[in-house]
Amino acid sequence: MASFPWWHSFRSFSLLLVLSHVSIHFADGAAYGTPYGTQTGYSQQEYGPQKFLNQMQDPLLRLRTQIASTDSRLFLDEPVNPSLQSAASKLSITAMINRILPCQVVDDSQIKEPSVFRYHNYDELTGFLQNFSLAYPSISRLYSVGKSVQNRDLWVIEIGNNPGVHDPGKPEFKYVGNMHGNEVVGREILLNFIEVLLRNYKSVDCIKKMVDATRIHILPSMNPDGFERSIPGDYESIQGRANFHDKDLNRNFPDQYAITQDNRQQEPETLAVMNWIKAYPFVLSANLHGGSLVANYPFDDNQDMSKSYENTLYSQSPDDAIFKQLAAAYSEAHATMYEGVPCPRYKQSEFFEDGITNGAKWYPVAGGMQDWNYLNTNTFEITVELGCWKYPREEFLKRYWNENRKALFAYLMEVHKGIKGFTTDEQGSPLSGVTIRVEGIEHVVTSNEDGDYWRLLVPGDYRITAYKKGYQVDKKKATVYKDKMATSVNFTLKRLSTAAETGQYDIENEGGWRTIPATAHQSDKNLKAGIAHIPTHIPGQSSVETSTRKDAGADVSILPLAGLNSGAGDGVKSEGSSKMTALIWLLFVCEYFKRLH
Ligand SMILES: [Zn+2]
Structure with a gap:
């Protein structure tokens, strides 16, 4: 126990008094409300949160950060002691996997835990990943998707039983951490997760089955430059949040509605990740952040951002139902997230039912990564806020791992739900670029090079259409069951021989012309x-x-x-x-x- 001079508590007390008069809300660095009440248009997005905090708040935040880093009592700011237990959090990790991939269930105590709980700077992170990929060459591969502004590699470790190869019919999954350089819990629990997958592959049947059935990619740090500039013990500042060009990477992606100062030009980290996402047939992804405790799903922005700043509006994507299921899969398997208890500093303003929220309903963001994934690729991504503390002290890392480890498995297993299958021609050759459309959902996915496709869906009965220019439309019915492996639905498309036949067919078959891929919204x-x-x-x-x-x-x-x-x-x-x-x-x-x- 450290002892503090009498003036220490006085200093904390007076500082909190000062802060209580600042009526801004900066979960994840966003701020809105009073300071922007009279502004209109996209000015908040362009000049708002980041700049405002830089100019007005930084001295206070820095001071508070300094105090927080020396006063462990402030750690009580995390929600603690869940009074309830969700169904998911009662299941063991292997029992959760077993629901979808039959395997030998064991007690969680049989799973080898991570050996260290400590922060890794860039060199240590690189060493960690190199060591593990060298130690497990048959089930892992280390690769870089590009460089940061300061020339650091954006390392990805791939885990699966055929590293470097896409096996037809095997879904690809990714976790991304540390996009905001000072939100560091995701970075470290992803290293823990990598270690647990690799070290338990041989000894825990369910983990082996999961790794064998999934191609897993993990990018522990999307913003290694920001991390190096962050402050250990930082509770809530924005020091190190942006990349080296002071650009917030989660405002830097092309957006369906807005071109802002933040996303007019893509940063090296953003471009590298965009190319990465296009290069692999990812099905599901999560982007791990910190500063709040909630699983956040698309859309992140609204057509009219100025209105939604004053009174946040739900921005529903065509896949709202499955996005809710995905977000809940994480929150319900997390130790406390599903309770929806807000971080103490937001107690007046926030309650997240089931620990999930629509992005725009919480606060609107233009240029976010999750919407870009959904609107430009076949990937469904959510954004998870892992805790109130952005850069907690090292001794609490084990606690964060314990809170999140089940959720990391549970969310990954969602990649195996919905419907999946192959699209082939009459000779049985794979047909890529086939549009898969589910009746009633205005969002399509397309089949990959091997003709394989995945369509995440909530339980229910569906009519599905497969369409490709020059081919006859194929239609199927399928049922998706709760907590079961994805239903297989294969399509065989007959080639249309002449141009006339092609044109005639497109018109005469109802549904044909409606299945034109709509991969981007146009104003x-x-x-x-x-x-x-x-x-x-x-x-x-x-x-x-x-x-x-x-x-x-x-x-x-x-x-x-x-x-x-x-x-x-x-x-x-x-x-x-x-x-x-x-x-x-x-x-x-x-x-x-x-x-x-
Ligand atoms: Zn963040």
Whole structure:
């Protein structure tokens, strides 16, 4: 026990008094409310939280950080002693795996625990990963996805029984830690997780079965430069949060709605991770942060950010149901997250039912990584806040591991749910780029190089369509069961021989034209701009008139086709040959936007 001079407690007390007058909210570094009440537009996003905290709050935060790092009593700021136990947290790790992958269940005490609980700086982290990948060459591989601004490697360790190879039909999963350099718990528990997977592979049957059935990629630190600048013991500051260019990487991804100062240009770390995500057929992912205790799911932003800052609005993705299930899979297997008890400093303002929240409902973020994953690839990602303390003292790392270890397994096993299968042609050859569409969900996934695909879904009955240009549409029905291995649904697509047949088919088969891949949202403004460019691509057609009208509450852009094809009327609604023309034009618009991306 350390003893403190009398003025120490006075200093803490007076500092807390000062802080109680600052009515900002900076979970995960975001701030909103009073300081921005009169601003509009995207100004909060561009000039708001980060800059504000830099200018106004840094001295106070630094002081508080210094005190926190010497006063372990402040650790009580983490929610403690759960009064309830969720069903998931009662199950042993191997029992959880066994529900989906039949295996030999053992008590958690049979699992070898991590050997050390301490922080690893960049050199130590590199050494840790090199040592483990050398010690377990048959089930691991170390690779770098690129460099940070200061030339540090973004190391990824792959764990699986066929390192370096995508086995057809085996889903790929990733964990990303330490994107904010001063949120360090994720970085260390991912090292713990790596050690536990590798050291228990031979001795614990269920862990072996899980590793054999999944290709697991772990990036413990996406922001190694930020980590090196962070302050041990930091409770809540932003020192080391951004990369070396002072860019917040979780505001730096291309966004569906907003181009801001923070995401106008992608940073080296962001580009490296974007290329990585595109290079592997990831199905599921989690991005581990700190500063609160909650599992946060897409969307992170709203079309109108200015409104949603004043009164945060739920921003529902087409896959809201499965995202809730994914977030709950983590929170319910965590020691305390599912209780939804907020960090003590937010007690007045936050309660997360089941320990989960929609990103935008909590606070809107433009340029976040999870939305980019979902909107640009087949990957579903959530963002998990692992605890109130961003850079806790080293002696508490073991506690964080104990709170999270079951959740790390439980969440990973979600990759094995939903539906999965292969898309092939009539000869049985794999067919890549096949669009898989689930009726009622306006979000598609596509099959990979080996023709394999995964579609995460909550339990229920589904109608699924597989579509590829030049092939006949294939449709199947499937049922997804609770806590069961994904239902296999394979599609065989018959090739259409002639161009005429292709065109005819696309029109005549209901559902065909509706399955055009929509991998990015286009604003009405963008769409109109795109349509206006079309005449330059059409020989002999000097202009295309565009108009906008209200239809079911939404703006619909109409391409009048009368100039091209007499009697065609307003395109989409007309019949016969003009309908085909309209279809070609719509496809043209889609292709046009694909090229823009
Ligand atoms: Zn963060």
